[in-house]
Amino acid sequence: MSKTVAITGAARGIGLATARALKAKGATVVIGDIDEAAVAEAAESLGVTGRPLDVTSRAAFAAFLDAAEESAGPLDVVINNAGIMPIGPVTDESDADARRCLDINVHGVMLGTKLALDRMLPRGRGHVINMASLAGVTYTPGLALYNASKAAVIAFTEATRLEVRGRGVQVSAVLPTFTNTELIAGTRSPRGQRNCEPEEIAAAVVELIGRPRPQVVVPKRLGRQVRLGTLFPDRLRQAIARRYGLDTIFLDFDPDARKAYDTRIRTARP
Structure with a gap:
């Protein structure tokens, strides 16, 4: 794969797995993350270029993409992966x-998309991939902020795709299910279901770059289930949620197990 790819939030989790998978396919990869030490370590381990990046800052994001193109050449793909997931009762979530x-999950994706399009549209080629979530189309108690942010990413990505189609640039959204990263620390899996691994999401991204589509659900089977679920009456959807434990997963969690993650997402600065 002779592509030049920039990935945000790639010091760990899905971003890191995606960087590793793309590098293995022959892509030139540049990774960014707000955690300067972690992104430097990740970059060294992969043998790629890594730079600190605050996706909420236009100046920082533009500098990251400029540096990526200076070191690796014109970007073929920009993957807006950076995101955080606060959980718990909506009344307990602080305004901060x-x-x-929203700054990271929504404005960061919007900013990355706009800055990528500024580079790609004049060239008439490129691919912007925004990491959304099934949480953007399936709503869960205790996950209101994250649900809202990922719903916004899905809507923004699709509207942008429609706006630029026919101009040589692809815009896609990836919707993973529960994935074994720090985001789900202290929670349990839905009953009878297996969480995805970051490598599975990475494989889907690699496939998407090779065959662009508007939207990809991981795993694919859940895409059909979600579409069918929209036809169900509310009472049936609630019964299904109770069956799988989705009504309490993000309300009944282990705060001690999430402490390190919660501290990091509230205090991380480049």
Whole structure:
């Protein structure tokens, strides 16, 4: 794969797995993350270029993309992966958490998309991939902020795709299910279901770059289930949620197990 790819939030989790998978396919990869030490370590381990990046800052994001193109050449793909997931009762979520979640998950994706399009549209080629979530189309108690942010990412990505189609640039959204990263620390899996691994999401991204589509659900089977679920009456959807434990997963969690993650997403600065 002779592509030049920039990935945000790639010091760990899905971003890191995606960087590793793309590098293995022959892509030239540049990674960014707000955690300067972690992104430097990740970059060294992968043998790629890594730079600190605050996706909420236009100046920082533009500098990251400029540096990526200076070191690796014109970007073929920009993957807006950076995101955070505060959980718990909506009345317990602070205003600061709400603003930070939307700043990173929504405004960061919007900013990355606009800056990428500024580069790609004049060239008439490129691919912007925004990491959304099934949480953007399936709503869960205790996950209101994250649900809202990912719903916004899905809507923004699709509207942008429609706006630029026919101009040589692809815009896609990836919607993973529960994935074994720090985001779900202290929670349990839905009953009878297996969480995805970051490598599975990475494989879907690699496939998407090779065959662009508007939207990809991981795993694919859940895409059909979600579409069918929209036809169900509310009472049936609630019964299904109770069956799988989705009504309490993000309300009944282990705060001690989430402490390190919660501290990091509230205090991380480049």
